[in-house]
Amino acid sequence: MDGINIFLTNLGRYNEGILMGEWVRLPVPAEKLDEVLGRIGINGEYEEYFITDYEASFANLNLSEYTSIEALNGFAARLEELAEWEYEKLAAVLEYESVSSITDIMDIIDHLDEFDILADVEDDEDLGRYYAEEFCTLEAAPEHLRSYFDYESYGRDIRLEMSCCFTSYGLVIDNR
Numbered sequence: 483m484d485g486i487n488i489f490l491t492n493l494g495r496y497n498e499g500i501l502m503g504e505w506v507r508l509p510v511p512a513e514k515l516d517e518v519l520g521r522i523g524i525n526g527e528y529e530e531y532f533i534t535d536y537e538a539s540f541a542n543l544n545l546s547e548y549t550s551i552e553a554l555n556g557f558a559a560r561l562e563e564l565a566e567w568e569y570e571k572l573a574a575v576l577e578y579e580s581v582s583s584i585t586d587i588m589d590i591i592d593h594l595d596e597f598d599i600l601a602d603v604e605d606d607e608d609l610g611r612y613y614a615e616e617f618c619t620l621e622a623a624p625e626h627l628r629s630y631f632d633y634e635s636y637g638r639d640i641r642l643e644m645s646c647c648f649t650s651y652g653l654v655i656d657n658r
Contacts, residue, residue: 485509486543486558489535490518490551494528503534508558515551539573544582557584560591574599574651593658601652609653610637 491503502522506515524531532547545554564572572590575597581587603609610633614620619636620628645656 485539485561486554487537488533488545488551488554490522490531491534492522492524492528493530493532495523496532496534501534509555509562515555543584543587549584553584557588560588564591568594570651571597571599574649574654577649577651578647578654578656596656596658598655598657599652600655603653604648605634606637606641607634608637609640610634613637613640 486508487505488508489503489505491501495502504518504522506518510518519531522531533545533549534547536543536545561569568591571594572587575590575594576587578597579586579590581590600609600612603612614631614633614636620631623631645658647654
């Protein structure tokens with residue numbers, strides 16, 4: 483997990499034409515954040531700062547210039563608590579789910595158990611084969627007739643009846 487990196491910029495100095503900022507890797511302890519703010523000139527004269535840029539290790543994280551640093555820090559801490567498999571599952575679900583805020587992503591984290599990922603299922607044919615093999619759909623059919631079965635059509639029909647989506651991580655199934 484690469485976490486979240488943000489570039490904090492002194493707003494007052496920025497408005498004066500001077501870029502005074504620093505990259506910060508989240509989560510960051512409050513004391514370290516205070517040190518960074520001091521280094522970029524946040525003091526009695528300059529009190530406002532904003533996020534000029536950010537880097538995140540997964541898609542769908544849309545931050546505004548004025549996203550709360552405290553909320554972001556809490557979010558980053560929560561991400562660090564995730565096991566590697568949970569983090570990968572979150573990344574897969576974020577390819578499937580439309581999110582617009584950190585709160586939305588936190589809600590997904592709270593409900594990760596309601597999603598399944600079939601990592602080896604990349605298309606309708608894979609889905610059809612998976613279901614045929616997993617649920618013994620063709621068990622009664624003679625072996626020589628199984629090659630005539632249309633796995634792709636079967637998989638497409640299954641997909642259309644489910645809440646799911648193919649992602650770069652495999653098939654994400656929404657069981658909510």
